[in-house]
Amino acid sequence: MFKPALLTLLLAMGPVMSRAQDAPLLGFPVDCVLGDTCYIQQFMDRDPGPGARDFTCGPLSYDGHSGTDIALPTLRAMEAGVNVLAAAPGRVRGVRDGMADQLYSEATREAVGGRDCGNGVAIDHGNGWETQYCHLALGSVAVRPGDMVETGDVLGRIGLSGRTQFPHLHLSLRHNGEEIDPFGPGDDAACALAPAGDAALWSDPVPYVPGGLLALGFADHMPDFDSVKAGTAETAIARTSDVIVIHALVWGVRAGDVLSMQMTGPGDIVVSQEIGLDRTQAQAFRAIGKRRPNGGWPAGQYQGRVLLMRGNDVLGSAQIAAEVP
Numbered sequence: 001m002f003k004p005a006l007l008t009l010l011l012a013m014g015p016v017m018s019r020a021q022d023a024p025l026l027g028f029p030v031d032c033v034l035g036d037t038c039y040i041q042q043f044m045d046r047d048p049g050p051g052a053r054d055f056t057c058g059p060l061s062y063d064g065h066s067g068t069d070i071a072l073p074t075l076r077a078m079e080a081g082v083n084v085l086a087a088a089p090g091r092v093r094g095v096r097d098g099m100a101d102q103l104y105s106e107a108t109r110e111a112v113g114g115r116d117c118g119n120g121v122a123i124d125h126g127n128g129w130e131t132q133y134c135h136l137a138l139g140s141v142a143v144r145p146g147d148m149v150e151t152g153d154v155l156g157r158i159g160l161s162g163r164t165q166f167p168h169l170h171l172s173l174r175h176n177g178e179e180i181d182p183f184g185p186g187d188d189a190a191c192a193l194a195p196a197g198d199a200a201l202w203s204d205p206v207p208y209v210p211g212g213l214l215a216l217g218f219a220d221h222m223p224d225f226d227s228v229k230a231g232t233a234e235t236a237i238a239r240t241s242d243v244i245v246i247h248a249l250v251w252g253v254r255a256g257d258v259l260s261m262q263m264t265g266p267g268d269i270v271v272s273q274e275i276g277l278d279r280t281q282a283q284a285f286r287a288i289g290k291r292r293p294n295g296g297w298p299a300g301q302y303q304g305r306v307l308l309m310r311g312n313d314v315l316g317s318a319q320i321a322a323e324v325p
Contacts (some may be wrong), residue, residue: 248261
């Protein structure tokens with residue numbers, strides 16, 4: 001005979017197990033290489049209260065976030081064109097196109113008019129399951145209501161429409177109108193990378209990456225955050241440049257992380273700094289540099305190296321080189 005506590009647990013698990021059993025298995029919905037040309041900036045919020053946590057109980061979410069944000073490193077990457085793909089077979093239930101690609105702000109709030117998803121596509125997969133794809137690029141939506149799609153079919157391109165301040169796809173998964181986390185469809189976050197008894201709904205495993213490096217570049221001035229995020233901060237350096245700067249854009253930052261930055265060049269030019277990051281942030285930008293020495297910069301190759309560290313773990317690393325003729 002079941003004990004009351006065990007019976008209660010089994011009854012609670014029943015709807016979750018049934019819900020997961022008839023769920024569509026999802027293909028990755030963006031034509032990119034995760035951890036290289038794209039990254040997951042925010043997961044679904046699994047905290048039932050006013051706080052926020054992702055399915056591992058990590059900080060990659062915000063209060064009330066209802067989906068998965070698959071982001072591009074810069075606006076320049078968006079402009080190059082990155083396709084959004086159907087995550088599972090189904091029938092297109094609805095589409096929207098015609099909204100401008102622009103950073104959301106108080107100035108654009110009226111134009112968005114509550115259409116936070118921006119240009120998007122909704123697909124019915126049967127048995128009460130639906131996926132929605134938001135923030136597609138203006139004019140890129142490639143399907144119409146009633147179209148049948150297969151996994152991997154192109155729906156549009158990642159854009160900047162609706163309520164967003166960075167180029168990304170917001171993917172929502174719903175069952176009978178309820179938001180479901182494809183990384184762990186149970187009722188509570190399991191605080192584990194592979195929740196026991198609560199299988200993720202991806203056809204192939206999608207790794208959890210807690211943070212990393214998005215961009216690294218040289219410049220002949222101290223760039224601002226907007227130009228770094230846009231991918232337009234990098235400039236050529238010359239013997240007459242007033243300064244030489246290396247700048248790094250990182251994501252998934254937690255308070256206590258350390259960004260190790262170093263620039264080397266001919267003539268024993270070395271600039272090195274360990275930068276402690278004191279706030280948990282979705283993105284952060286840091287730079288180091290040096291003023292022009294007397295006589296100008298020596299000709300030759302200059303190198304920049306960056307490590308993002310969390311304790312003893314390396315979350316991201318990169319190096320870059322530039323020539324001074």
